[in-house]
Amino acid sequence: EVQLVQSGAEVKKPGSAVKISCTVSGYRFTDYFIHWVQQAPGQGLEWMGLIDRENDKPIYAEKFQGRVTITADTSTDTVYMELSSLRSEDTAVYYCAIDFHSYYMDVWGKGTTVTVSS
Amino acid sequence: SYVLTQPPSVSVAPGQTATITCGGNNIGTKSVHWYQQRPGQAPVPVVHDDSDRPSGIPERFSGSNSGNTATLTISRVEAGDEADYYCQVWDSSTGHFVFGTGTKVTVL
Numbered sequence: 004e005v006q007l008v009q010s011g012a013e014v015k016k017p018g019s020a021v022k023i024s025c026t027v028s029g030y031r032f033t034d035y036f037i038h039w040v041q042q043a044p045g046q047g048l049e050w051m052g053l054i055d056r057e058n059d060k061p062i063y064a065e066k067f068q069g070r071v072t073i074t075a076d077t078s079t080d081t082v083y084m085e086l087s088s089l090r091s092e093d094t095a096v097y098y099c100a101i102d103f104h105s106y107y108m109d110v111w112g113k114g115t116t117v118t119v120s121s
Numbered sequence: 122s123y124v125l126t127q128p129p130s131v132s133v134a135p136g137q138t139a140t141i142t143c144g145g146n147n148i149g150t151k152s153v154h155w156y157q158q159r160p161g162q163a164p165v166p167v168v169h170d171d172s173d174r175p176s177g178i179p180e181r182f183s184g185s186n187s188g189n190t191a192t193l194t195i196s197r198v199e200a201g202d203e204a205d206y207y208c209q210v211w212d213s214s215t216g217h218f219v220f221g222t223g224t225k226v227t228v229l
Contacts, residue, residue: 040220047220047222048158048164048207048209048220049220050218050219064217065217098163105169106154107152107169107170108156108164111163111165112163113163114163
């Protein structure tokens with residue numbers, strides 16, 4: 004059974020950066036994408052970007068381009084999402100999700116809460 | 122960028138049928154996927170590729186897609202179906218993924 008384990012909650016100051024991890028277990032191949040999705044309090048789902056684990060190439064949504072960086076550590080099957088220049092509007096739950104090249108998000112992590120506050 | 126529009130809310134009595142729409146320009150030419158998100162939980166796919174159900178999802182959940190509207194239908198609605206539902210597509214022109222605005226289903 005594929006599982007995605009995300010890192011714990013973070014509290015950050017405005018202007019700083021946060022780096023969240025997502026570790027894949029139960030699947031030993033690399034034919035998948037890992038997506039990152041933002042959900043602000045009381046709001047809908049917003050796609051931030053993905054990394055293709057076959058070549059570790061990222062693709063970013065226009066809204067987050069320039070502030071988001073998605074990387075992978077092949078030795079630990081862990082994907083990271085770093086969001087910089089944080090502002091209060093970035094307070095949200097961030098989910099990672101796996102997509103077996105089917106263009107939908109099959110299994111989701113439990114989410115990581117990021118609070119941006121001075 | 123590609124936009125997907127859903128009704129903010131749908132109310133339905135237990136045992137009845139809930140219909141949730143997802144509107145987008147020529148959405149019928151794309152594969153549409155649907156997610157259920159219960160309060161405080163991560164989303165879960167309930168329909169993928171317009172009308173396929175992942176393993177473990179009841180047959181009560183079905184989908185269709187044509188023209189400018191995709192539809193998720195929940196038959197014989199139960200209290201446990203109360204949740205937010207989101208549609209999602211991949212926009213091949215940009216390589217980006219798009220979510221719908223979300224629909225809150227309330228079971229009366």
